[in-house]
Amino acid sequence: MNPVLEIINLHVAIDGKEIIKGLNLVIPSGEVHAIMGPNGTGKSTLAYTLMGHPFYEVTEGDILFKGESILEMEPDQRSQRGMFLAFQYPVSIPGVTVANFLRTAINARRRAANPEDKGIPIPEFRKLLKEKMDYLKMDPSFAGRYLNEGFSGGEKKRAEILQMAVLKPEIAVLDETDSGLDIDALKIVSEGVNALRGPDLGVLLITHYQRILNYIKPDAVHVMMDGRIVETGGPDLALHLEEHGYDWVREKVENGAAA
Secondary structure (H helix, E strand, O other): OOEEEEEEEEEEEEEOOOEEEEEEEEEEOOEEEEEOOOOOOOHHHHHHHHOOOOOOEEEEEEEEEOEEEOOOOOOOHHHHEEEEOOOOOOOOOEEEEEEHHHHHHHHHOOOOHHHOOOOOHHHHHHHHHHHHHHHHHOOHHHHHHHEOOOOHHHHHHHHHHHHHHOOOOOOOEOOOOOOOOHEEEEEHHHHHHHHHHOOOOEEEEEEOOOHHHHHHOEEEEEEEEEEEEEEEEOHHHHHHHHHHOOHHHHHHHHOOOOO
């Protein structure tokens, strides 16, 4: 499979302090890659950098999406090309319904591709939204609620998965999607991600815990420490980390034996 996302010797700083220190990663289309690591290792910094957050300065290296460097692109341009970020803490937007938010997002993409586009017709949008909500087993009333206003943790994450389903990105970055979820909500969100898996979607799943990987089976697991990928393996690596923690990885790094 062709790589949809390539991160090459990436260095990222915040307020002059280097957080990511030479990170390399390739995600092929159709694969799910998980990044694990202790808190404070730069996992969320990576997620925000991929989507072009202005607080994060790329000081060296490159990020290629479908073979094209995206470093000079604004976040909306990255989204229009097929990138998506599911936030660890999605924000509420009072007064804007889930349906209106999604229709506005679709129209923004359409007009980026064709400035003369009149936007998706309402009947077509309603059909699309119903199809995706049925697919994700979501109650139709969800579409009429204000985005994330009064939502539980699980509902916020389900809203993010619905956005993925409607916008159909080619690379989805899920930043600690399991954060704050009970086991039932975790299963529901995982089912949604699994339903969207396919040959045209690459997923970068950032997590601190192994438990979500019980439901979303990754093709590869990467350990991030001190701003770099220091260990890579299959799904069994996550189980090993759950049992033994990160000390053994830290020892390998200190001894210069890490990947």
